[in-house]
Amino acid sequence: MLSEPSTVTVRATLPAVGAAIGDIADLFYRKLFDAHPELSRDLFNRGNQASGAQRRALAGSIAAFAAQLVGHPDTRPDVMLGRIANKHASLGVTAAQYDVVHTHLFAAIAEVLGDAVTPEVAAAWDEVYWLMANALIAIEERLYAQRGVLAGDVWRDWEVVSRTEETPDVATFGLRPADGSPAPGFRPGQYVSVRCELSDGARQIRQYSLSSAPGSPLRAITVKRVRGEGVPDGEVSHRLHARVRPGDRLQVSAPYGDLVLKSDRAPLLLASAGIGCTPMLSVLEHLANGGHRGPVTVVHGDRSPDDHALRTAHTVLTGELPEASAHFWYENPGPGHPANRTGLVDLTGLAVASGTHAYLCGPLPFMRSVRTQLLAKGVPAADIHYEVFGPDLWLAED
Missing domain, CATH: 2.40.30.10 (Translation factors)
Structure with missing residues (x-):
């Protein structure tokens, strides 16, 4: 929980920091990689750095965490923290690296915001950083312990x-x-x-x-x-x-990730697009091997049947579940494909059972669209789970 003086300061400065957070993140990465080129070479995804995706994800996570601290001081964004911690654990991130990040992040904040960073402002945002960092470190330590590995040796x-x-x-x-x-x-x-x-x-x-x-x-x-x-x-x-x-x-x-079944007793909806079908295939095979008998709705969107990787397995595994149905949308379908399954995924005519738990994986625009449609159908936000391949830009754009 953020201290009361820091809460007042962060609330007052959040608009200014939020407006500059993109510039701060950009400068932070330049400083970090100048001092530690091995991190750019061997830890951070160079493609995401080149596209700016990593910068936007960092900015979004810091802003979201700070906003949570001042807007909902009695709760913690554990879903966001868990998703980040799982990614970090799969990379072998260590507690000592948070000190390195702190050094260059706060140097970037001071340079971008200049005289606005008074000692009080610096202390308040330092508290925000370490609340987030220590929460991540604790989660990552548990994840390493569960796998029987040491941080940095995964x-x-x-x-x-x-x-x-x-x-x-x-x-x-x-x-x-x-x-x-x-x-x-x-x-x-x-x-x-x-x-x-x-x-x-x-x-x-x-x-x-x-x-x-x-x-x-x-x-x-x-x-x-x-x-x-x-x-x-x-x-x-x-x-x-x-x-x-x-x-x-x-x-x-070692395996990590938090897009896992929370309960297989509720009706399930597994929605994917493109290569996002891969975790859904693992879930489907697991359900089929276990003789699952509950309702399962499988949704997938792709450019064409030929582009739909693992299409046969997607169909066969769904068919092995007695209460499952598959619905595939293709932007360029072959002859005979239903007209109402042509184009982007549209759940308008698809019945979604009460109590459904939904799992989404695919490009961000696809997941935004499906999530919006599921919310309109009455699925609670807490029951819609997602996985992102790469930095979580949902936080940066939400």
Whole structure:
């Protein structure tokens, strides 16, 4: 809880800080990477840095956390903190790195805001930072302990056992621990980080959902080749597609992620778009393996049937659940595809059972649209859960 003097100061300065937070975040990253180039090379996603996505996500999370502290002082945004902490744990972030961030973030704040940063203002925002940082550190310590790993030492060598071309731009890699030890357990919907050494010596990290269910003989990740104009954009996915074959090894983290079933007793709606189907496939396979008998509504949007990675598995697994139905929308459908399933996902004619818990994964515009439609159908906001591949820009734009 923010102290009373700091609450007054943060409330008074939040508009000014919020208006400048983008400039602060931009300067912060420049200072951070000038002092610690290894963080740009080996920890932060260079594609997200180039696009500005990481800057907007940082700005959004700080502003959202500060607004929560002054607007709802008796509560904490645990959903936001949990999502960030899981990403951090999959990267091996350590408590000491929060001191490094603090140094350069507050140097950026002082430089951007100048004389407006009085000792009282600095102390109040320092309190905001450490409330957020210490909350994240505590959650991350628990996540590391649950996995039996040390902070900063989350990596193991995994062998690539199989490779399946799902579409021209999507491949599934079957993995197992290279040392023959048991693969760590995970919950359906979780992801792993993959650390990949690139041609310039950088060891870039990306997260990929586990597309197989717990208990499967192999762990599977399904990787879409990201195409973009920026040089760093998609550099890991391109490397995996171009170079990685059965017999190769990858450095893979323990599984993390909070897009997991909160309860399988409620009616479920699993909505995805594009490669966002991967965590939903893991959930569907898990439900099918467990003989799940409750209502499950499967929703997916894609450019075309040919672009729909794992389309057959999506259909087959849904069919194995006695009370499940699949609804696929395609912008460029093939002959015979229903007209009311053409274009973007539109839930207007789709019945959503009372008490439904919804899980969303896909591009941000898709998730915003589906969430808005579900809220209009009476699904409570607390029962709509989502996963973002990359920085959580929802916070930056909400």
